[in-house]
Amino acid sequence: MARLKTLPPRIAKAPERSLAQVNPSSWRSGKTTAQRGYGGKWQRERLRYLTANPLCRYCEAEGRVVEATVVDHIIPHRGDQKLFWNRKNWQPLCKPCHDSVKRAEELGGG
Numbered sequence: 178m179a180r181l182k183t184l185p186p187r188i189a190k191a192p193e194r195s196l197a198q199v200n201p202s203s204w205r206s207g208k209t210t211a212q213r214g215y216g217g218k219w220q221r222e223r224l225r226y227l228t229a230n231p232l233c234r235y236c237e238a239e240g241r242v243v244e245a246t247v248v249d250h251i252i253p254h255r256g257d258q259k260l261f262w263n264r265k266n267w268q269p270l271c272k273p274c275h276d277s278v279k280r281a282e283e284l285g286g287g
């Protein structure tokens with residue numbers, strides 16, 4: 178869980194009990210794509226980002242050249258608009274890498 182150590186203090190200080198009780202993906206349940214921030218603006222911004230950052234970062238680190246198709250949030254934003262739009266928190270990934278990362282995070286409880 179080294180990833181957790183990169184969380185900003187204000188998030189790290191969030192009450193652990195409430196975080197543990199809430200389903201990690203509950204913030205997105207029952208909401209439309211646009212309501213949780215993936216609206217037209219996001220579609221434009223992710224396209225622009227992928228144009229500037231066309232290669233999967235994880236594959237690139239392993240010496241593979243794979244087209245990135247997903248903009249991943251390095252720190253899971255969980256609906257936090259500041260984290261969501263912070264480009265320093267973005268990374269280009271291919272779908273398989275993105276899915277494996279997200280699956281690990283969701284199983285591990287983030």
Ligand SMILES: [Zn+2]
Pocket residue numbers: 233234235236237243270271272273274275
């Ligand atoms: Zn990849």
